[in-house]
Amino acid sequence: MILSDGTLQKMLAEKSLVIEPVAPEQIQPASVDIRLGNTFSVVDDTPSGIIKLDADIKYKTITADTYLILPGQFVLATTMEYFELPDNLTAFVEGRSSLGRMGLFIQNAGWVDPGFKGEITLELYNANRCAIELKAGRRVGQLVFAEMDASAVNPYRGKYQGQRGATGSRVFMDKDK
Numbered sequence: 001m002i003l004s005d006g007t008l009q010k011m012l013a014e015k016s017l018v019i020e021p022v023a024p025e026q027i028q029p030a031s032v033d034i035r036l037g038n039t040f041s042v043v044d045d046t047p048s049g050i051i052k053l054d055a056d057i058k059y060k061t062i063t064a065d066t067y068l069i070l071p072g073q074f075v076l077a078t079t080m081e082y083f084e085l086p087d088n089l090t091a092f093v094e095g096r097s098s099l100g101r102m103g104l105f106i107q108n109a110g111w112v113d114p115g116f117k118g119e120i121t122l123e124l125y126n127a128n129r130c131a132i133e134l135k136a137g138r139r140v141g142q143l144v145f146a147e148m149d150a151s152a153v154n155p156y157r158g159k160y161q162g163q164r165g166a167t168g169s170r171v172f173m174d175k176d177k
Helices: 005-014
Strands: 018-020 031-043 059-063 066-069 074-084 089-095 104-107 117-126 132-135 139-147
Touching: 031 117, 031 132, 066 074, 074 139, 089 104, 117 139
Parallel strands: none
Antiparallel strands: 018 074, 031 059, 031 074, 031 139, 066 132, 074 117, 089 139, 104 117
16 A cells, blocks of 8 residues: 555654655655755776676765766765655655656665665666756655555665665675675
8 A cells, every 4th residue: 555645744743754854845645755865976997897796896975965967877876865664664766757858767776675774875877968967955756655564574674774875786795696
């Protein structure tokens, strides 16, 4: 079941769902708007030109209120908001259509697990032939929350729990190498 604005407002007031900071105008009929934070990371070039899944990936990270994403560039960014989802709630990340129509693709693998705590790292890709100016604080997407039929037996406690800022891949920590 997708949660309504009334249910989201009630959960935020009760602190059973945490979104900080959040303004009343971010609460939409069936979602919560998310805003772009001010940290951006790009993969640092490797001498071999190859990214390996079993090695720590190095990133260049900057903090800025404005970021120019070049044509064909991939960059990690973060939400302005910090989230704490209860163990019976999941969320879907959706990019804004208005930005997609400019050629800016916004992802985060599209999913936030029950029990997750932290800022959400967004994967941004500029598919346009022109650079796109990004500004911290601008709406970039929304979270759609869905209530599960029961609390998760194994809520999220993974390698990205508590992340702040644009957090790079930690795939090298996977147990199924």
